[in-house]
Amino acid sequence: MNPAISVQNVDMVFPAPGGAITALQDVSFDIAEAEFVSLIGPSGCGKSTALRLIADIHQPTGGSVTVAGQSPGQSRIQHLVNLMFQEPVLLPWLNIYQNVSLSIEITKAKDHRDPAELLSFVGLKGREKDYPGQLSGGMQQRVALARALATNPRILLMDEPFAALDEFTRDRMGNWLLSIWERSRKTVVFVTHSIPEALYLSDRVLIMDANPGRIRADVRVELPRPRDESMREEISFFEQLKAIRSQMPKSLYVEEELNGG
Ligand SMILES: Nc1ncnc2c1ncn2[C@@H]1O[C@H](COP(=O)(O)OP(=O)(O)OP(=O)(O)O)[C@@H](O)[C@H]1O
Ligand SMILES: [Mg+2]
Incomplete structure (x- = not known):
């Protein structure tokens, strides 16, 4: 293999x-x-x-x-890879459900995951309609993680994803x-x-x-x-x-x- x-x-x-x-x-x-x-x-x-x-x-x-x-170009086109950054980079005018959905819409990934299920997966069930500004740093980073998983990539690249968080949250x-x-x-x-x-x-x-x-x-x-x-x-x-x-x-x-x- x-x-x-x-x-x-x-x-x-x-x-x-x-x-x-x-x-x-x-x-x-x-x-x-x-x-x-x-x-x-x-x-x-x-x-x-x-x-x-x-x-x-x-x-x-x-x-x-x-x-x-x-x-890497072919893998990118097939949405096999997703990159996650130190900062969550969420859109403040969209709620967190919409933030996660957007990446699916933009990439048109066929094999995508259900945003609600993913938000529940990262412990944010019931918070779908909240805006990023209403969430803690750790929660925002969990939304970013849900978004990174939304297009169902096989490979997840994470660039200091938890560096901005306190030790306990990290x-x-x-x-x-x-x-x-x-x-x-x-x-x-x-x-x-x-x-x-x-x-x-x-x-x-x-x-x-x-x-x-x-x-x-x-x-x-x-x-x-x-x-x-x-x-x-x-x-x-x-x-x-x-x-x-x-x-x-x-x-x-x-x-x-x-x-x-
Ligand atoms: N687009 C770019 N143009 C020019 N130089 C760059 C570019 N990207 C990175 N470099 C240089 O390449 C080197 C490695 O940078 P890189 O960002 O990969 O380091 P890093 O290990 O991630 O560092 P850090 O821990 O500070 O994030 C640095 O000297 C940086 O200035
Ligand atoms: Mg770096």
Whole structure:
């Protein structure tokens, strides 16, 4: 079976007034169908760029990207992929039911899901007629998640989707996401700056480095599924946290370097 996503020897060079920027250099990874993979690394290491290449927003300047065994462009046309951002980006003049429905209307996705069912799925049953301004940040982000699922994509790309939320809400959103992922078995690529979040959610964590952006380590997470909150307190969780931290580029730990640590 084809991997859901295959990135092979990808270079991404952006022209810039001060000289070209190499956002990604010789980046290779495969992601299997229904796998949950996190990308983690310092600001500017090319995490968002990698998602944009998979979503067909950019085309690589070298190497190749395939999505479901075909080009990212073909996969985009077939609505196989959806990208979710840090901010929910909802339309304030539409209620949340209409916000979710709109993506189905725009894409004309044939294999779409029922917006009411999705809003119930993300715990917003009874709030369909509310406007985004009437909801908390976490609720708005759940609407964005429902919208991302509305066109029934096989692959969900999430760019720091919970970064703007407080830690408690972020943990709850992570549990939401896992319960949805366990039921729907989508392929998820999840960008985060939080090592515990990456560990708790993922099957694999790809650690990246900057200047130029590249993959530094590919770590398989050894935690059973389904996951629950108690795992965050287990020794194996802390051990793996430590293992990932030890492989993170030093540029993330400026204070430690200053302190001679
Ligand atoms: N459209 C663009 N044009 C020019 N340069 C770009 C463009 N998009 C990204 N870059 C550059 O590519 C590099 C990687 O950017 P990217 O947004 O992928 O980083 P990131 O890992 O997502 O960072 P962050 O954690 O801050 O979101 C940066 O140096 C950025 O300035
Ligand atoms: Mg980014």
